[in-house]
Amino acid sequence: MNILLLGSGGRESAFAWKLSQSSHCDKLIIAPGNGGTGTYGTNININVNDFDSIKKIVLSENIDMVIVGSEEPLVNGIHDFFLADSSISHVPVIGPKKEGAILEGSKDFSKKFMERHGIPTASSKSFTPDTLEDGLAYLQTHPLPVVLKADGLAAGKGVLICTETIEAQEELKLMLGGKFGAAGATVVIEEFLSGIELSVFILTDGENYVTLPSAKDYKRIGLGDTGLNTGGMGSISPVPFATPEFLAKVEERIIKPTVDGLKKDNIDYTGFIFFGLIKVGEEPYVIEYNARMGDPETESVVPRIENDLVELFLATANKQLNQVNLVISEQTAATVMIVAGGYPGEYLKGKAISGIENLRHSNAFHAGTLLENDVVKTNGGRVIAITSLQDDMFTALQSATADAGRIYFDGKYFREDIGFDLI
Ligand code: AMP
Numbered sequence: 001m002n003i004l005l006l007g008s009g010g011r012e013s014a015f016a017w018k019l020s021q022s023s024h025c026d027k028l029i030i031a032p033g034n035g036g037t038g039t040y041g042t043n044i045n046i047n048v049n050d051f052d053s054i055k056k057i058v059l060s061e062n063i064d065m066v067i068v069g070s071e072e073p074l075v076n077g078i079h080d081f082f083l084a085d086s087s088i089s090h091v092p093v094i095g096p097k098k099e100g101a102i103l104e105g106s107k108d109f110s111k112k113f114m115e116r117h118g119i120p121t122a123s124s125k126s127f128t129p130d131t132l133e134d135g136l137a138y139l140q141t142h143p144l145p146v147v148l149k150a151d152g153l154a155a156g157k158g159v160l161i162c163t164e165t166i167e168a169q170e171e172l173k174l175m176l177g178g179k180f181g182a183a184g185a186t187v188v189i190e191e192f193l194s195g196i197e198l199s200v201f202i203l204t205d206g207e208n209y210v211t212l213p214s215a216k217d218y219k220r221i222g223l224g225d226t227g228l229n230t231g232g233m234g235s236i237s238p239v240p241f242a243t244p245e246f247l248a249k250v251e252e253r254i255i256k257p258t259v260d261g262l263k264k265d266n267i268d269y270t271g272f273i274f275f276g277l278i279k280v281g282e283e284p285y286v287i288e289y290n291a292r293m294g295d296p297e298t299e300s301v302v303p304r305i306e307n308d309l310v311e312l313f314l315a316t317a318n319k320q321l322n323q324v325n326l327v328i329s330e331q332t333a334a335t336v337m338i339v340a341g342g343y344p345g346e347y348l349k350g351k352a353i354s355g356i357e358n359l360r361h362s363n364a365f366h367a368g369t370l371l372e373n374d375v376v377k378t379n380g381g382r383v384i385a386i387t388s389l390q391d392d393m394f395t396a397l398q399s400a401t402a403d404a405g406r407i408y409f410d411g412k413y414f415r416e417d418i419g420f421d422l423i
């Protein structure tokens with residue numbers, strides 16, 4: 001089979017690494033890919049939102065399947081684009097149509113979806129510029145802290161946690177006034193939940209689903225999970241506090257009602273669902289849905305999947321996931337993200353990277369890198385994910401952290417404490 005994978009991050013590197021191991025994979029094209037994905041296939045430099053160029057590649061390269069890594073093309077309707085064009089409508093797209101991607105694309109929609117289907121989540125209410133005064137009054141009596149969320153995609157910046165009423169009211173005015181552009185035309189005001197977060201993933205064909213390994217993502221830039229929020233500084237899978245009892249609650253109260261809810265709402269969903277969860281006491285609540293896998297969670301989740309990934313995707317496309325026996329490694333995968341100095345603020349690009357060949361017990365999943373005249377250079381904030389799969393958690397964490405130290409570039413930074421809080 002000829003496969004086209006869309007994206008350029010560490011998540012797509014992990015997918016490409018795994019897809020290239022499949023005997024079903026004759027040709028793998030990654031668009032646009034990064035400085036490392038060329039090891040697993042062929043990079044083609046087209047933007048994931050340029051659907052016309054993607055169509056041309058699908059036709060010229062005889063692509064048999066398209067796998068969408070990131071949310072933007074999904075929310076923009078890439079799956080619908082394929083279905084609407086008879087020259088490519090036969091090519092399965094792994095990733096939901098617009099009607100399903102809205103679970104991630106609109107927080108207002110996802111909150112109403114959860115309320116409608118009895119899925120545990122923080123209580124909330126939505127406001128628009130027309131109901132600003134009601135929103136300000138709602139905040140006046142809302143317990144603190146309070147969470148404000150821009151409805152649409154805001155590149156991970158649309159969530160504010162306010163500790164004072166006046167601050168929340170000012171932020172609401174700014175958000176409804178256009179601070180996040182169209183993404184903030186509706187704002188969800190939400191109860192603050194206190195607990196520990198984890199990510200749970202399923203792959204669904206709309207009828208059946210398989211539950212993938214869960215993972216924990218470390219979002220903040222600084223040691224001890226302090227400082228600014230990032231795209232993710234590391235991850236670990238499995239998650240020690242996600243006990244079988246807890247995961248059984250997640251399945252009964254969250255996963256099943258979500259898949260059933262999609263069916264009841266006539267949303268035909270093909271692809272991943274990422275449940276961003278928070279464990280409050282022993283109870284799971286949904287913080288958010290995403291219509292894709294997580295990054296850097298994928299870098300820890302994919303190495304634990306023992307099945308052939310192409311077979312999993314074929315079963316998804318053919319609505320045969322009920323026939324799949326998912327086999328998950330008992331080992332622990334730990335991922336440490338190496339980032340450019342200054343990230344998540346301003347940072348420099350184009351720094352030569354060395355030492356990748358010196359890794360002892362890990363894989364390097366490239367993220368923000370590019371290959372220029374045979375030199376790997378930095379090309380983004382999150383540069384390379386270092387993943388180690390080991391028999392026990394301590395060894396995995398230690399190996400990934402030690403191997404992250406073997407890579408060099410000017411200004412490199414990584415957290416040396418990823419996962420050690422869970423030991
Ligand atoms: P989101 O973009 O919805 O994932 O939110 C970003 C981050 O904000 C989450 O990962 C949480 O750390 C935090 N957050 C969002 N909603 C809540 C909530 N209701 N209570 C506490 N923290 C939250």
Ligand code: GLY
Nearest residue numbers: 217232294295296
């Ligand atoms: N690691 C969080 C995300 O992918 O959204």
